[in-house]
Amino acid sequence: MNTEQQEYISLISRSTHDDILIKKTGWEAINFQEHAHKKFQIIYTLSGTLHVETGGVNYFVPEKHIAWIPEKASHKLSSNSRQVSLIIFYINLNITPDDGKNRFSIYSTNGIIAENLKFIASKGKVITRGKQTDLYNFALSFFNLLPQMTLGADFLLKTLVIPNDSRLHPILNYITEHIHEDLNMEQIASQYNLSVRNLSRLFNTSGIHFSSYVNHLRITRAIELLTDGDNTVQEVAYKVGFNTPNNFNRVFKQVTGKSPKTYIKGI
Known part of the structure; x- marks a missing residue:
């Protein structure tokens, strides 16, 4: 400040x-x-x-x-x-x-x-x-x-709850910083010297569903990029970690109820 x-x-x-x-x-x-x-x-x-x-x-x-x-x-x-x-x-x-x-x-x-x-x-x-x-x-x-x-x-x-368990904080920060990459539980568990089972338990006890959390972060970042207006929908899809624009469109509509183009037209 x-x-x-x-x-x-x-x-x-x-x-x-x-x-x-x-x-x-x-x-x-x-x-x-x-x-x-x-x-x-x-x-x-x-x-x-x-x-x-x-x-x-x-x-x-x-x-x-x-x-x-x-x-x-x-x-x-x-x-x-x-x-x-x-x-x-x-x-x-x-x-x-x-x-x-x-x-x-x-x-x-x-x-x-x-x-x-x-x-x-x-x-x-x-x-x-x-x-x-x-x-x-x-x-x-x-x-x-x-x-x-x-x-x-x-x-x-549908908000992102900040967990009380401090062990998750660096993990969630890592996900946010690497949201453009192909993230999965195995890779993240290895990054923090955890087993997939233990990492899953950490997420579950904090009420966080891994794939939903990642998708929410990706769509949030996508809206930020689309609002800036410097990228096409296809470019944004790849920048936030989706393998194909079609997959991006599907998840975007699941989260927001609208397609990316319809959403941007409405703001």
Whole structure:
């Protein structure tokens, strides 16, 4: 986390209950270490993709989606996209403890939602109730209604759980770093001086299915590459470790419910 990011988190802490803070990132790297703040954080991925780690789970937020982070929720933010642009809102919402809005969520957007987000963001860095009453009330009502205006993001809620067993952490990091290669249990077990049986037991006790985990990582990375726009679907298929584009298309549709071309057209 750089100095500017630290100063902005401090600014959130100093803001009043009736301030809505708005931050726009440029085409920059995103790397916020674990932190929390007193307001709800609502992030719109204008361009690029985002990873949000919270509650021991790593969530993936594609382009043109919304990450809904409740107040006081500890979280990390990062991105593997070459360049990423975000619109971030920090707001106090009067929500009861048992309300579903107090859970981390990922939402897809539509034209109406996107235009309202851009409209609110165009009004400056801070919206204050006392000085901009009508605008403040509009923004407050919009964000309170936002979860009802859009469906959840389907496959995106199938998240990657970060295991408590520290023995798996370097193994999962290795898989992530070598996702473009032909990975299998035998090779990875050998890499870490384990038997295939013992490695399988480590995965099973942590609730991780090896092939599903690898496929999820590959499709996540594929979406990042497709969003950057520098590669064809066929090039992306090989870059994320698939032997043939047909196999890539099949797995992509299994995970997202859409073909790669249909998915990209929709964002």
